[in-house]
Amino acid sequence: MYGYRGKILSVDLGTEKITTMPLDEKLARQYIGGAGLACRILYDMIDSDTNPLGPENPLLFLTGPFCGTRVPTGSKASLCSRSPLTGLWLHSTFGGHLGADIKFAGYDGILITGASKTAKYLLVEDDKVSIQDASHLWGLDTEVTWNKLKEETGYNVAGIARIGIAGENLVKYASVIIDHHRAAGRGGLGAVFGSKKLKALVVKGTDRKVPVAQEEKLNDYLEALNERKQEDVTFNMYSEMGTAGFVDTATMMFGSMTAGYYQVSDFDAFNISGATVSETILVGKTACYRCPIGCGRVIEINEGQYATGKFSGPELEVTGTMGIQLMNDDVEALSFASKQLDLLGMDFITAGNVVAFAYYLYTEGMISSDDLDGLEPEWGETDTALKLLKKIATREGVGDLMAEGSIAFGEKFGKAHLAAQVNGLDLPQHxxxxxxxxxxxxxxxxxxxxxxxxxxxxxxxxxxxxxxxxxxxxxxxxxxxxxxxxxxxxxxxxxxxxxxxxxxxxxxxxxxxxxxxxxxxxxxxxxxxxxxxxxxxxxxxxxxxxxxxxxxxxxxxxxxxxxxxxxxxxxxxxxxxxxxxxxxxxxxxxxxxxxxxxxxxxxxxxx
Structure with a gap:
């Protein structure tokens, strides 16, 4: 099969049985790979009785036919399951180089079933697959976990997916952090990891030659394709300013990010836009495997209350949720909040929306300080938001309720109808x-x-x-x-x-x-x-x-x-x-x- 490896790795964490299953060529033609083929495979494994946080809920990492080839941006992959937050189908597309590493290890995907009784991580080294003890990693943030796994395995450039304490505590919108701060962010996939006591997945593949049908013709075609795309306005905007480069356009021209969902006020977002980040705290950028755009930002803040050191910078959605929605125009405070969400392992969109919802309900007099463990949020300040994020990730106090999502939080106070969500998933910044x-x-x-x-x-x-x-x-x-x-x-x-x-x-x-x-x-x-x-x-x-x-x-x-x-x-x-x-x-x-x-x-x- 050109573009495919022809098999999926299957790991049962409960029995520790490790096998492979063949990839059905007919289904590949009908559903391609990624989210589509994953949906067809999981259709036969999930029903209405499947507990999203039970051992019966499978996790499926699945690549597509372009993964590992020279096709630009074609090496992303999907992580799929039943969502703990919505109860619905969930696919999350992620970048980095984990997808390519899965392909280079000889697989089109990795199916994870069952649940371990103790903390584990899955180590895939081509056809050598092992389930490793992760008790020493449990309780650590995503960055420390990443660095320890690289040191422990000896693979500095392996594809690594891991969860933070939010996933361990089954926060229903916990994310899975991938490689250099990419994420399978939405819907609670990190909680599914946590329910299986799976701290991380490490994949190191060595067969970097994915066969294609017409290699020479493809190479010539891709050279011309990239030349055309480099003339595209959005291509260049994302490359030069990251996804937050869209902030100024969205706020000034279209009004799609003017004041968030929970308050209506004039707010100048320029101080936290991609342009401002580029002019002030940007020190570099990152790209996923075979990506000519490189939208990832690297920022550095070494002094003050919101020092981040050198770390991944804020992208569009967190600029909206932890910036615009809170009326926070401090780019350093925004960057610090973005880092905390990454370290804790929570979806930037839902976590930010739940916090903004709490700000809104409090400032409108619908809840009291006592309802928020004595906190008194005010539009424009982020310190309360940072405290709430920590409470959510640890399920401490009101954080235990907020960890269930905006609908559950709103229902507690009879205000669920005001939550900015559809079918349980919070609205992005559009x-x-x-x-x-x-x-x-x-x-x-x-x-x-x-x-x-x-x-x-x-x-x-x-x-x-x-x-x-x-x-x-x-x-x-x-x-x-x-x-x-x-x-x-x-x-x-x-x-x-x-x-x-x-x-x-x-x-x-x-x-x-x-x-x-x-x-x-x-x-x-x-x-x-x-x-x-x-x-x-x-x-x-x-x-x-x-x-x-x-x-x-x-x-x-x-x-x-x-x-x-x-x-x-x-x-x-x-x-x-x-x-x-x-x-x-x-x-x-x-x-x-x-x-x-x-x-x-x-x-x-x-x-």
């Missing part, structure tokens, strides 16, 4: 009042409010791909049909697995499948495959008890704002009607029609 497509994207995403399964903020800023029928239109238009097409395309890129920040087009993806895998591929098959994968994720969620009546935006973001959003509030009912009609799904049940399932060869999975 306000649907700034881009209408984000509204329908959030409401119908397979994993809850997600900006990566339909990045309509890009499309409605002017990005188009006519080859797949995604054409930019006014940011206040209905956009439901275009969003559905973009969701299908992102199902392909999240399965292949190519980074959303690399401006790849549909017809270019077709070329890559031909040259890497050797498939006789077409645009029609690409679009059908994307639709099949996206629909499979809906079937997966229906199997878990998905309720389409929860497809609605929270009350807090259905209020009009002044400024760049021009008072716009998306017509979510019209969007849902158009989206369901286009997909040929039933809006009441949330289920695809029989004819649609037959077209996508999914009819046997819908029963």
């Amino acid at each position: 306000d649907p009042r700034g881009f209408s497509g984000m509204a329908i994207g959030y409401m119908t995403s397979p994993r809850g409010a997600c900006h990566m399964t339909a990045d309509m903020y890009n499309i409605q800023m002017g990005v188009s791909d006519e080859s797949i029928g995604v054409v930019s239109e006014d940011r206040f238009e209905n956009a439901a049909v275009i969003t559905a097409r973009q969701q299908d395309f992102r199902a392909v890129t999240n399965s292949s697995v190519i980074c959303n920040f690399y401006p790849i087009l549909g017809d270019e993806m077709v070329d890559l499948f031909k040259m890497v895998v050797g498939w006789d591929y077409s645009l029609d098959e690409l679009k059908l495959t994307g639709e099949r994968i996206f629909t499979l994720m809906r079937l997966f969620n229906l199997k878990l008890g998905y309720d389409s009546s929860n497809e609605r935006l929270p009350e807090i973001v259905m209020q009009s704002l002044e400024g760049p959003t021009e008072g716009f509030v998306p017509d979510t009912e019209a969007q849902l009607d158009a989206w369901y009609s286009f997909r040929d799904w039933d809006r009441t049940t949330g289920r695809p029609s029989k004819s649609k399932l037959e077209l996508l060869n999914l009819e046997t999975l819908s029963k």
